[in-house]
Amino acid sequence: MRSPWAVLLVMLAGVAEAAEIEKVRVFAGTNHARILVINSDTVENVETRSSPATASAPARATVHLPGVQRGEAVQERIPIGDKGIREIQVVEVGDGVQFTIELEGARSVHSQAVGESSILIDLLTENGAEDETLPTAEHIDAWLKGVSLSRMAGVPPRERRLVVVDAGHGGYDHGAIGTKGTREADIALEIARRTAHALEQRLDVDVIMTRDRDIFVPLRDRAALANREDADLFLSIHANAAPNNWSKGVETYSLASATDANAARVAARENAMAKGWSDKSDPLLGRLLAAGTDRLSRDLAFEVQRNVVSRLRDVYPDAEVVDLGTKTALFYVLVSTRMPAILFEASFVSNAEDERRLRAPHFQQTTADAIVDAVDAWLQRQKDQ
Numbered sequence: 001m002r003s004p005w006a007v008l009l010v011m012l013a014g015v016a017e018a019a020e021i022e023k024v025r026v027f028a029g030t031n032h033a034r035i036l037v038i039n040s041d042t043v044e045n046v047e048t049r050s051s052p053a054t055a056s057a058p059a060r061a062t063v064h065l066p067g068v069q070r071g072e073a074v075q076e077r078i079p080i081g082d083k084g085i086r087e088i089q090v091v092e093v094g095d096g097v098q099f100t101i102e103l104e105g106a107r108s109v110h111s112q113a114v115g116e117s118s119i120l121i122d123l124l125t126e127n128g129a130e131d132e133t134l135p136t137a138e139h140i141d142a143w144l145k146g147v148s149l150s151r152m153a154g155v156p157p158r159e160r161r162l163v164v165v166d167a168g169h170g171g172y173d174h175g176a177i178g179t180k181g182t183r184e185a186d187i188a189l190e191i192a193r194r195t196a197h198a199l200e201q202r203l204d205v206d207v208i209m210t211r212d213r214d215i216f217v218p219l220r221d222r223a224a225l226a227n228r229e230d231a232d233l234f235l236s237i238h239a240n241a242a243p244n245n246w247s248k249g250v251e252t253y254s255l256a257s258a259t260d261a262n263a264a265r266v267a268a269r270e271n272a273m274a275k276g277w278s279d280k281s282d283p284l285l286g287r288l289l290a291a292g293t294d295r296l297s298r299d300l301a302f303e304v305q306r307n308v309v310s311r312l313r314d315v316y317p318d319a320e321v322v323d324l325g326t327k328t329a330l331f332y333v334l335v336s337t338r339m340p341a342i343l344f345e346a347s348f349v350s351n352a353e354d355e356r357r358l359r360a361p362h363f364q365q366t367t368a369d370a371i372v373d374a375v376d377a378w379l380q381r382q383k384d385q
């Protein structure tokens with residue numbers, strides 16, 4: 001947040017603050033790549049140029065954005081090494097920023113404005129057609145506005161919102177196991193069932209569960225179900241576990257790079273069933289981190305976390321309910337869903353006190369009710385906007 005003094009000084013000096021590049025997203029397909037550059041303010045007079053390979057340099061495309069600076073979150077080198085793109089360099093030159101995209105072969109380059117202040121760069125091989133699996137400019141525009149990818153013009157809004165409740169694990173994938181033998185899959189199902197029931201009873205929404213009994217459902221199918229049904233929200237419910245017996249508490253995740261080592265460990269455990277998948281084995285998928293849905297997901301994660309912790313503290317005044325806060329990590333189910341999505345970790349089966357509570361129906365119901373209150377507040381806020 002800028003202080004009023006800083007604003008005043010800028011005004012007195014008559015100096016406009018330069019726009020900043022906040023994020024770069026790469027979507028690459030067959031013969032076609034799109035690079036989304038999200039800026040803090042509008043950028044005009046973007047110049048593009050493409051040059052074929054020479055004896056000393058690979059083919060490249062350059063895009064010059066005048067009057068902007070590279071934001072802190074944007075790397076100077078973005079290695080790709082896939083789909084005909086070697087790497088992207090983002091370097092401040094003169095009055096702006098130059099993108100140099102190193103390619104396996106020459107491509108045409110074209111830029112257009114999307115959203116309020118973003119630039120979409122298209123790179124096409126000579127005879128390549130647009131890749132229809134990539135998000136369209138309309139998709140990206142909707143994304144930037146923070147609406148679900150499939151909630152676009154032309155698609156009539158559903159009368160009732162649809163929430164997909166995902167009970168983690170199930171079947172031969174029992175998830176984490178507590179010291180008393182508590183299976184994460186069972187706890188997740190109990191809380192998910194209660195959440196689904198309370199959502200239907202108390203809010204004007206439709207609900208689908210990814211599983212309502214002890215069966216194995218691949219991670220890929222969970223996300224695919226939510227995408228196919230064009231859900232408005234994906235809620236994944238889990239119980240946590242740590243390699244020690246003292247970690248405890250409640251935490252809620254939305255999608256982005258891991259906040260810290262613990263968040264990365266939780267994601268690795270939850271992603272175990274997506275065999276062979278990782279953000280490293282699938283760098284493009286990793287980089288698909290939604291541009292606009294992340295704000296909605298983060299808001300919801302915050303609301304759920306705050307509500308659950310405060311309700312549990314009311315109900316268990318003598319117990320220690322640890323607030324581990326909201327975090328981000330690369331969860332497969334969150335990467336693959338197109339709508340706002342969060343992953344909730346109810347408490348630790350690996351801690352004796354947490355485990356005892358997790359098994360209690362009263363704890364499960366309290367948690368479910370608090371999640372539903374949070375969803376209610378979050379949906380209400382969107383209606384008001």
Ligand SMILES: [Zn+2]
Pocket residue numbers: 168169175176184238239270
């Ligand atoms: Zn889990």
